[in-house]
Amino acid sequence: xxxxxxxxxxxxxxxxxxxxxxxxxxxxxxxxxxxxxxxxxxxxxxxxxxxxxxxxxxxxxxxxxxxxxxxxxxxxxxxxxxxxxxxxxxxxxxxxxxxxxxxxxxxxxxxxxxxxxxxxxxxxxxxxxxxxxxxxxxxxxxxxxxxxxxxxxxxxxxxxxxxxxxxxxxxxxxxxxxxxxxxxxxxxxxxxxxxxxxxxxxxxxxxxxxxxxxxxxxxxxxxxxxxxxxxxxxxxxxxxxxxxxxxxxxxxxxxxxxxxxxxxxxxxxxxxxxxxxxxxxxxxxxxxxxxxxxxxxxxxxxxxxxxxxxxxxxxxxxxxxxxxxxxxxxxxxxxxxxxxxxxxxxxxxxxxxxxxxxxxxxxxxxxxxxxxxxxxxxxxxxxxxxxxxxxxxxxxxxxxxxxxxxxxxxxxxxx
Ligand code: AMP
Numbered sequence: 419x420x421x422x423x424x425x426x427x428x429x430x431x432x433x434x435x436x437x438x439x440x441x442x443x444x445x446x447x448x449x450x451x452x453x454x455x456x457x458x459x460x461x462x463x464x465x466x467x468x469x470x471x472x473x474x475x476x477x478x479x480x481x482x483x484x485x486x487x488x489x490x491x492x493x494x495x496x497x498x499x500x501x502x503x504x505x506x507x508x509x510x511x512x513x514x515x516x517x518x519x520x521x522x523x524x525x526x527x528x529x530x531x532x533x534x535x536x537x538x539x540x541x542x543x544x545x546x547x548x549x550x551x552x553x554x555x556x557x558x559x560x561x562x563x564x565x566x567x568x569x570x571x572x573x574x575x576x577x578x579x580x581x582x583x584x585x586x587x588x589x590x591x592x593x594x595x596x597x598x599x600x601x602x603x604x605x606x607x608x609x610x611x612x613x614x615x616x617x618x619x620x621x622x623x624x625x626x627x628x629x630x631x632x633x634x635x636x637x638x639x640x641x642x643x644x645x646x647x648x649x650x651x652x653x654x655x656x657x658x659x660x661x662x663x664x665x666x667x668x669x670x671x672x673x674x675x676x677x678x679x680x681x682x683x684x685x686x687x688x689x690x691x692x693x694x695x696x697x698x699x700x701x702x703x704x705x706x707x708x709x710x711x712x713x714x715x716x717x718x719x720x721x722x723x724x725x726x727x728x729x730x731x732x733x734x735x736x737x738x739x740x741x742x743x744x745x746x747x748x749x750x751x752x753x754x755x756x757x758x759x760x761x762x763x764x765x766x767x768x769x770x771x772x773x774x775x776x777x778x779x780x781x782x783x784x785x786x787x788x789x790x791x792x793x794x795x796x797x798x799x800x801x802x803x804x805x806x807x808x809x810x811x812x813x814x815x816x817x818x819x820x821x822x823x824x825x826x827x828x829x830x831x832x833x
Contacts, residue, residue: 419506420444420499421810424486426510426550428542429453431485434806435498438506438814441807444498449485459488463496471496482549486557505561508554509813511602511805512547513652514540515567517593522570522816525551525563533565539593539650564813571601574642582649596654598646600628604636605643606808607748607801612641614786614799615743623743625735627728628803629758630749631659631701635728637735645738647731653689656731657724659701662692664727694720703751703758710757725761732762736769744797745771753802759789763798770795 419439425432430450437444447461457479462472479485493499510525516536523529530551537544547565554563572580580596581589588594604626611626612619619641626636633656637645647655647663657663665688673679679687695701698716700709709717736742747759756779763773772794777787790798 420504423509423806423809426546428546433489436810452479452485461492463498483553486553507813507817508563509809510551512565513543513568515569519567520573522566522812564816566809566812568599568601569597571605572598572643572646579645596649599648599652600634602805602808603628603803607746610801611744611746623739626746628749629752633658635731657727658693660690660693660695662688728762742796746799748803
Protein backbone atom coordinates (compact mmCIF):
# COMPACT_ATOMS: atom_id res chain seq x y z
CA UNK A 419 0.00 0.00 0.00
CA UNK A 420 0.98 3.64 -0.36
CA UNK A 421 0.78 6.62 1.95
CA UNK A 422 0.48 10.20 0.69
CA UNK A 423 1.68 13.02 2.94
CA UNK A 424 0.36 16.53 2.31
CA UNK A 425 1.62 19.74 3.85
CA UNK A 426 -0.83 22.42 2.73
CA UNK A 427 0.20 26.04 3.11
CA UNK A 428 -1.78 29.12 2.18
CA UNK A 429 -0.36 29.28 -1.36
CA UNK A 430 1.52 25.99 -1.74
CA UNK A 431 1.14 22.27 -1.09
CA UNK A 432 4.14 19.98 -0.53
CA UNK A 433 3.68 16.24 -0.95
CA UNK A 434 5.51 12.96 -0.58
CA UNK A 435 4.38 9.44 -1.49
CA UNK A 436 5.71 6.44 0.46
CA UNK A 437 5.50 2.70 -0.11
CA UNK A 438 4.46 1.36 3.27
CA UNK A 439 6.18 -2.04 2.89
CA UNK A 440 9.68 -0.55 3.06
CA UNK A 441 8.97 3.20 3.53
CA UNK A 442 10.77 4.13 0.34
CA UNK A 443 9.80 7.64 -0.82
CA UNK A 444 8.46 7.01 -4.33
CA UNK A 445 7.74 10.63 -5.15
CA UNK A 446 7.88 14.11 -3.69
CA UNK A 447 7.32 17.65 -4.83
CA UNK A 448 5.17 20.72 -4.50
CA UNK A 449 2.63 22.94 -6.16
CA UNK A 450 3.22 26.60 -5.46
CA UNK A 451 1.72 30.03 -6.05
CA UNK A 452 -1.84 28.73 -5.75
CA UNK A 453 -4.28 31.49 -6.70
CA UNK A 454 -1.70 33.52 -8.63
CA UNK A 455 -1.80 33.99 -12.41
CA UNK A 456 1.08 31.55 -12.86
CA UNK A 457 1.79 28.66 -10.52
CA UNK A 458 4.39 25.91 -10.60
CA UNK A 459 4.51 22.19 -10.02
CA UNK A 460 7.80 20.51 -9.14
CA UNK A 461 8.05 16.73 -8.96
CA UNK A 462 10.64 14.06 -8.23
CA UNK A 463 9.89 10.37 -8.60
CA UNK A 464 11.49 6.97 -8.91
CA UNK A 465 11.04 5.46 -12.37
CA UNK A 466 10.46 1.75 -13.06
CA UNK A 467 14.22 1.09 -12.75
CA UNK A 468 14.40 2.90 -9.40
CA UNK A 469 16.22 5.89 -10.89
CA UNK A 470 15.28 9.30 -9.53
CA UNK A 471 13.70 11.57 -12.13
CA UNK A 472 12.53 15.14 -11.81
CA UNK A 473 10.43 17.64 -13.68
CA UNK A 474 8.75 21.00 -13.31
CA UNK A 475 6.00 22.83 -15.13
CA UNK A 476 4.40 26.25 -15.02
CA UNK A 477 0.63 25.91 -14.72
CA UNK A 478 -2.26 27.89 -13.36
CA UNK A 479 -3.45 26.55 -10.01
CA UNK A 480 -6.50 28.59 -9.00
CA UNK A 481 -7.44 26.67 -5.84
CA UNK A 482 -6.22 24.01 -3.37
CA UNK A 483 -8.52 21.55 -5.13
CA UNK A 484 -6.68 22.21 -8.42
CA UNK A 485 -3.37 21.84 -6.57
CA UNK A 486 -4.24 18.41 -5.18
CA UNK A 487 -5.70 17.41 -8.57
CA UNK A 488 -2.35 18.32 -10.15
CA UNK A 489 -0.43 16.32 -7.57
CA UNK A 490 -2.57 13.21 -8.12
CA UNK A 491 -2.29 13.64 -11.90
CA UNK A 492 1.51 13.87 -11.60
CA UNK A 493 1.56 10.71 -9.44
CA UNK A 494 -0.51 8.87 -12.05
CA UNK A 495 1.48 10.16 -15.03
CA UNK A 496 4.81 9.20 -13.48
CA UNK A 497 3.33 5.77 -12.68
CA UNK A 498 4.18 5.83 -8.97
CA UNK A 499 0.47 5.61 -8.19
CA UNK A 500 -1.83 3.42 -10.27
CA UNK A 501 -5.32 3.54 -8.85
CA UNK A 502 -6.45 5.58 -5.83
CA UNK A 503 -7.34 2.27 -4.17
CA UNK A 504 -3.56 1.81 -3.69
CA UNK A 505 -3.68 4.64 -1.14
CA UNK A 506 -4.00 3.35 2.42
CA UNK A 507 -4.18 6.77 4.01
CA UNK A 508 -3.40 10.46 3.49
CA UNK A 509 -1.38 12.07 6.30
CA UNK A 510 -1.78 15.82 6.73
CA UNK A 511 0.65 18.02 8.61
CA UNK A 512 -1.27 20.32 10.95
CA UNK A 513 0.76 22.91 12.84
CA UNK A 514 -1.58 23.52 15.78
CA UNK A 515 -3.72 20.99 17.60
CA UNK A 516 -4.22 23.14 20.70
CA UNK A 517 -4.98 21.05 23.77
CA UNK A 518 -7.53 18.97 21.86
CA UNK A 519 -5.15 16.74 20.00
CA UNK A 520 -2.54 14.61 21.68
CA UNK A 521 -2.31 12.00 18.92
CA UNK A 522 -2.65 11.68 15.15
CA UNK A 523 -6.37 11.67 14.45
CA UNK A 524 -8.55 10.43 11.60
CA UNK A 525 -10.44 13.47 10.32
CA UNK A 526 -14.22 13.37 10.36
CA UNK A 527 -16.56 16.38 10.49
CA UNK A 528 -16.19 16.78 14.26
CA UNK A 529 -12.39 16.66 14.06
CA UNK A 530 -12.35 19.18 11.19
CA UNK A 531 -14.50 21.45 13.35
CA UNK A 532 -12.12 21.07 16.28
CA UNK A 533 -9.13 21.95 14.05
CA UNK A 534 -11.15 24.98 12.92
CA UNK A 535 -11.60 25.86 16.60
CA UNK A 536 -7.84 26.16 17.01
CA UNK A 537 -7.53 28.68 14.14
CA UNK A 538 -7.18 31.67 16.52
CA UNK A 539 -3.96 30.07 17.82
CA UNK A 540 -2.54 29.50 14.30
CA UNK A 541 -4.33 31.93 11.98
CA UNK A 542 -1.80 31.58 9.16
CA UNK A 543 -1.36 27.81 9.21
CA UNK A 544 -4.49 25.94 10.29
CA UNK A 545 -6.90 27.40 7.67
CA UNK A 546 -4.49 26.31 4.91
CA UNK A 547 -4.16 22.81 6.41
CA UNK A 548 -7.95 22.57 6.65
CA UNK A 549 -8.30 23.58 3.00
CA UNK A 550 -6.02 20.67 2.02
CA UNK A 551 -7.82 18.25 4.32
CA UNK A 552 -11.25 19.21 3.03
CA UNK A 553 -10.21 18.79 -0.60
CA UNK A 554 -8.58 15.42 0.13
CA UNK A 555 -11.69 14.18 1.92
CA UNK A 556 -13.88 15.33 -0.93
CA UNK A 557 -11.68 13.91 -3.70
CA UNK A 558 -10.95 10.60 -1.94
CA UNK A 559 -13.95 9.77 0.27
CA UNK A 560 -12.78 6.18 0.66
CA UNK A 561 -9.23 7.04 1.80
CA UNK A 562 -8.90 8.12 5.45
CA UNK A 563 -7.30 11.51 6.06
CA UNK A 564 -5.24 11.65 9.25
CA UNK A 565 -4.14 14.91 10.87
CA UNK A 566 -0.68 14.77 12.45
CA UNK A 567 -0.08 17.73 14.75
CA UNK A 568 3.20 19.60 15.34
CA UNK A 569 2.02 20.31 18.86
CA UNK A 570 0.98 16.77 19.85
CA UNK A 571 4.38 15.48 21.03
CA UNK A 572 4.62 18.36 23.52
CA UNK A 573 1.26 17.63 25.16
CA UNK A 574 3.13 15.64 27.82
CA UNK A 575 4.72 18.79 29.27
CA UNK A 576 3.87 19.38 32.93
CA UNK A 577 1.96 22.56 33.68
CA UNK A 578 5.04 24.05 35.39
CA UNK A 579 6.61 24.07 31.91
CA UNK A 580 3.62 25.02 29.80
CA UNK A 581 1.96 27.72 31.91
CA UNK A 582 3.09 31.34 31.70
CA UNK A 583 3.26 33.58 34.76
CA UNK A 584 0.34 35.71 33.58
CA UNK A 585 -3.18 35.94 35.07
CA UNK A 586 -4.79 32.52 35.35
CA UNK A 587 -7.96 33.52 33.45
CA UNK A 588 -5.91 34.00 30.29
CA UNK A 589 -5.22 30.29 30.38
CA UNK A 590 -8.63 29.22 31.65
CA UNK A 591 -10.66 31.28 29.20
CA UNK A 592 -8.29 31.68 26.24
CA UNK A 593 -5.91 28.73 26.51
CA UNK A 594 -2.86 31.00 26.44
CA UNK A 595 0.02 28.68 27.34
CA UNK A 596 3.13 27.10 25.83
CA UNK A 597 2.26 24.56 23.13
CA UNK A 598 5.56 24.01 21.32
CA UNK A 599 6.04 23.05 17.68
CA UNK A 600 8.26 20.86 15.45
CA UNK A 601 6.95 17.97 17.56
CA UNK A 602 7.02 15.51 14.67
CA UNK A 603 10.70 16.27 14.06
CA UNK A 604 11.67 16.15 17.75
CA UNK A 605 9.91 12.80 18.12
CA UNK A 606 11.47 11.36 14.95
CA UNK A 607 15.04 12.25 15.94
CA UNK A 608 14.40 11.12 19.52
CA UNK A 609 13.45 7.67 18.20
CA UNK A 610 16.53 7.57 15.97
CA UNK A 611 18.72 8.72 18.88
CA UNK A 612 17.37 5.89 21.05
CA UNK A 613 18.24 3.45 18.26
CA UNK A 614 21.78 4.90 18.06
CA UNK A 615 22.12 4.67 21.86
CA UNK A 616 20.79 1.11 21.58
CA UNK A 617 18.17 1.49 24.30
CA UNK A 618 14.39 1.91 24.42
CA UNK A 619 13.19 5.47 23.86
CA UNK A 620 11.21 5.20 27.14
CA UNK A 621 14.52 5.15 29.04
CA UNK A 622 16.20 8.03 27.18
CA UNK A 623 16.73 11.59 28.42
CA UNK A 624 17.52 13.83 25.46
CA UNK A 625 17.92 17.44 24.43
CA UNK A 626 16.82 17.70 20.80
CA UNK A 627 17.72 20.82 18.81
CA UNK A 628 15.78 21.37 15.58
CA UNK A 629 17.71 24.21 13.95
CA UNK A 630 16.44 25.40 10.58
CA UNK A 631 14.65 28.47 9.32
CA UNK A 632 12.47 27.92 12.37
CA UNK A 633 14.31 26.54 15.40
CA UNK A 634 13.34 24.94 18.68
CA UNK A 635 14.86 22.97 21.54
CA UNK A 636 13.09 20.21 23.45
CA UNK A 637 13.84 18.51 26.76
CA UNK A 638 12.81 14.85 26.62
CA UNK A 639 12.58 12.73 29.77
CA UNK A 640 11.95 8.99 29.43
CA UNK A 641 11.03 9.54 25.78
CA UNK A 642 8.45 12.26 26.49
CA UNK A 643 8.62 16.01 25.88
CA UNK A 644 8.80 17.82 29.23
CA UNK A 645 9.74 21.28 27.98
CA UNK A 646 10.26 23.06 24.69
CA UNK A 647 11.42 26.49 23.62
CA UNK A 648 8.59 27.56 21.30
CA UNK A 649 5.51 28.81 23.08
CA UNK A 650 1.97 29.90 22.26
CA UNK A 651 3.35 30.53 18.78
CA UNK A 652 6.59 29.60 16.98
CA UNK A 653 8.06 33.03 17.82
CA UNK A 654 9.50 32.17 21.25
CA UNK A 655 12.85 30.58 22.03
CA UNK A 656 15.91 30.25 19.85
CA UNK A 657 17.19 32.75 17.28
CA UNK A 658 15.65 31.88 13.88
CA UNK A 659 15.99 32.92 10.24
CA UNK A 660 13.72 35.95 10.58
CA UNK A 661 12.15 35.44 14.04
CA UNK A 662 13.61 37.00 17.17
CA UNK A 663 12.99 34.17 19.65
CA UNK A 664 13.16 35.16 23.33
CA UNK A 665 13.04 38.90 23.98
CA UNK A 666 11.90 41.12 26.80
CA UNK A 667 8.11 41.49 26.30
CA UNK A 668 8.51 45.15 27.25
CA UNK A 669 10.19 45.73 23.88
CA UNK A 670 6.68 45.53 22.37
CA UNK A 671 5.42 48.37 24.60
CA UNK A 672 8.55 50.37 23.92
CA UNK A 673 8.09 50.04 20.15
CA UNK A 674 4.44 51.05 20.43
CA UNK A 675 4.87 53.93 22.85
CA UNK A 676 8.12 55.44 21.69
CA UNK A 677 8.27 54.55 17.99
CA UNK A 678 4.50 54.69 17.41
CA UNK A 679 4.44 51.26 15.76
CA UNK A 680 1.06 49.58 15.26
CA UNK A 681 0.57 46.03 16.49
CA UNK A 682 0.72 44.57 12.95
CA UNK A 683 4.01 46.35 12.29
CA UNK A 684 5.47 44.96 15.54
CA UNK A 685 4.29 41.46 14.62
CA UNK A 686 5.93 41.79 11.21
CA UNK A 687 9.13 43.22 12.72
CA UNK A 688 9.57 40.36 15.17
CA UNK A 689 8.41 37.53 12.86
CA UNK A 690 9.83 38.56 9.51
CA UNK A 691 12.55 41.17 10.01
CA UNK A 692 14.38 39.85 13.07
CA UNK A 693 16.51 36.79 13.88
CA UNK A 694 19.55 36.23 11.67
CA UNK A 695 18.12 38.61 9.05
CA UNK A 696 17.72 41.39 11.60
CA UNK A 697 21.21 40.98 13.02
CA UNK A 698 23.21 40.77 9.78
CA UNK A 699 20.84 41.32 6.85
CA UNK A 700 20.95 37.69 5.66
CA UNK A 701 18.90 34.70 6.87
CA UNK A 702 20.71 31.89 5.05
CA UNK A 703 23.24 30.30 7.39
CA UNK A 704 25.48 29.21 4.48
CA UNK A 705 25.82 32.81 3.38
CA UNK A 706 26.34 33.98 6.97
CA UNK A 707 29.14 31.40 7.41
CA UNK A 708 30.80 32.69 4.26
CA UNK A 709 30.48 36.34 5.31
CA UNK A 710 31.86 35.59 8.78
CA UNK A 711 34.87 33.86 7.26
CA UNK A 712 35.50 37.02 5.24
CA UNK A 713 35.55 39.00 8.48
CA UNK A 714 32.02 40.47 8.37
CA UNK A 715 31.34 41.53 11.97
CA UNK A 716 27.53 41.43 11.76
CA UNK A 717 27.62 37.86 10.38
CA UNK A 718 30.03 36.87 13.15
CA UNK A 719 27.64 38.39 15.71
CA UNK A 720 24.66 36.51 14.19
CA UNK A 721 26.50 33.21 14.65
CA UNK A 722 27.55 34.25 18.16
CA UNK A 723 24.05 35.20 19.35
CA UNK A 724 22.52 32.06 17.79
CA UNK A 725 25.05 29.73 19.44
CA UNK A 726 24.84 31.58 22.78
CA UNK A 727 21.06 31.12 22.86
CA UNK A 728 21.32 27.40 22.01
CA UNK A 729 23.92 26.96 24.76
CA UNK A 730 21.59 28.62 27.29
CA UNK A 731 18.85 26.13 26.43
CA UNK A 732 21.24 23.17 26.64
CA UNK A 733 22.20 24.39 30.12
CA UNK A 734 18.63 24.99 31.21
CA UNK A 735 17.37 21.65 29.93
CA UNK A 736 20.35 19.82 31.45
CA UNK A 737 19.30 21.29 34.79
CA UNK A 738 15.67 20.27 34.19
CA UNK A 739 16.53 16.72 33.15
CA UNK A 740 19.30 15.99 35.65
CA UNK A 741 20.70 13.16 33.53
CA UNK A 742 21.14 13.70 29.79
CA UNK A 743 22.00 10.77 27.51
CA UNK A 744 22.39 12.74 24.28
CA UNK A 745 22.15 16.16 22.70
CA UNK A 746 20.76 15.82 19.17
CA UNK A 747 21.27 18.33 16.35
CA UNK A 748 18.86 18.29 13.39
CA UNK A 749 17.33 20.63 10.74
CA UNK A 750 19.18 22.44 7.93
CA UNK A 751 21.48 24.28 10.36
CA UNK A 752 21.73 21.52 12.99
CA UNK A 753 22.67 18.94 10.37
CA UNK A 754 25.12 21.11 8.41
CA UNK A 755 26.48 24.08 10.36
CA UNK A 756 29.47 22.64 12.25
CA UNK A 757 30.50 26.05 13.58
CA UNK A 758 27.14 26.58 15.31
CA UNK A 759 27.32 23.07 16.83
CA UNK A 760 30.88 23.70 17.99
CA UNK A 761 30.13 27.04 19.64
CA UNK A 762 26.87 25.85 21.21
CA UNK A 763 28.67 22.95 22.90
CA UNK A 764 32.06 24.44 23.72
CA UNK A 765 32.89 24.83 27.40
CA UNK A 766 30.16 22.40 28.48
CA UNK A 767 32.56 19.75 29.83
CA UNK A 768 31.06 20.29 33.30
CA UNK A 769 27.75 19.06 31.88
CA UNK A 770 29.49 15.97 30.47
CA UNK A 771 29.61 17.27 26.89
CA UNK A 772 32.94 16.90 25.10
CA UNK A 773 32.95 17.50 21.36
CA UNK A 774 35.14 15.62 18.90
CA UNK A 775 36.14 18.52 16.65
CA UNK A 776 37.41 16.25 13.89
CA UNK A 777 34.10 14.39 13.71
CA UNK A 778 32.12 17.64 14.00
CA UNK A 779 33.90 19.37 11.13
CA UNK A 780 34.30 16.26 8.92
CA UNK A 781 32.85 16.93 5.48
CA UNK A 782 32.05 13.34 4.67
CA UNK A 783 29.50 11.20 6.52
CA UNK A 784 26.47 13.43 6.30
CA UNK A 785 24.06 10.90 7.75
CA UNK A 786 23.38 9.96 11.39
CA UNK A 787 26.60 10.34 13.35
CA UNK A 788 28.15 10.89 16.77
CA UNK A 789 30.32 14.02 17.10
CA UNK A 790 31.35 13.72 20.76
CA UNK A 791 34.46 11.98 22.13
CA UNK A 792 34.23 8.49 23.69
CA UNK A 793 34.81 10.13 27.13
CA UNK A 794 31.81 12.44 26.73
CA UNK A 795 29.15 11.16 29.15
CA UNK A 796 26.54 12.96 27.04
CA UNK A 797 26.67 11.84 23.42
CA UNK A 798 26.33 14.59 20.85
CA UNK A 799 24.52 13.27 17.78
CA UNK A 800 23.68 14.66 14.35
CA UNK A 801 20.49 13.09 12.98
CA UNK A 802 18.86 14.22 9.72
CA UNK A 803 15.18 14.75 10.37
CA UNK A 804 12.42 13.25 8.24
CA UNK A 805 9.10 14.76 9.24
CA UNK A 806 7.28 13.44 6.16
CA UNK A 807 8.24 9.85 6.92
CA UNK A 808 7.14 10.29 10.54
CA UNK A 809 3.79 11.75 9.41
CA UNK A 810 3.33 8.85 6.97
CA UNK A 811 4.05 6.23 9.62
CA UNK A 812 1.90 7.91 12.28
CA UNK A 813 -0.97 8.33 9.79
CA UNK A 814 -0.89 4.67 8.84
CA UNK A 815 -0.67 3.60 12.49
CA UNK A 816 -3.68 5.80 13.31
CA UNK A 817 -5.82 3.90 10.83
CA UNK A 818 -5.10 0.61 12.52
CA UNK A 819 -5.39 1.84 16.11
CA UNK A 820 -8.99 2.18 17.18
CA UNK A 821 -10.57 4.11 18.64
CA UNK A 822 -8.74 7.28 17.72
CA UNK A 823 -8.63 9.34 20.90
CA UNK A 824 -7.83 12.79 19.58
CA UNK A 825 -11.18 14.19 20.62
CA UNK A 826 -11.86 12.02 23.62
CA UNK A 827 -9.51 14.19 25.65
CA UNK A 828 -10.96 17.46 24.42
CA UNK A 829 -10.51 20.29 26.88
CA UNK A 830 -8.83 18.13 29.47
CA UNK A 831 -6.68 20.51 31.49
CA UNK A 832 -3.18 19.05 31.72
CA UNK A 833 -1.60 18.32 35.08
P1 AMP B 1 15.49 24.06 7.15
O1 AMP B 1 14.45 25.07 7.56
O2 AMP B 1 15.59 22.91 8.08
O3 AMP B 1 15.40 23.67 5.71
O4 AMP B 1 16.91 24.82 7.28
C1 AMP B 1 17.22 25.97 6.55
C2 AMP B 1 18.51 26.56 7.11
O5 AMP B 1 19.57 25.58 7.00
C3 AMP B 1 18.99 27.78 6.32
O6 AMP B 1 19.44 28.78 7.23
C4 AMP B 1 20.16 27.24 5.55
O7 AMP B 1 21.11 28.23 5.28
C5 AMP B 1 20.73 26.22 6.52
N1 AMP B 1 21.63 25.30 5.84
C6 AMP B 1 21.33 24.39 4.89
N2 AMP B 1 22.46 23.78 4.46
C7 AMP B 1 23.49 24.32 5.14
C8 AMP B 1 24.91 24.14 5.15
N3 AMP B 1 25.49 23.24 4.35
N4 AMP B 1 25.65 24.87 6.02
C9 AMP B 1 25.08 25.78 6.81
N5 AMP B 1 23.75 26.01 6.86
C10 AMP B 1 22.97 25.29 6.04
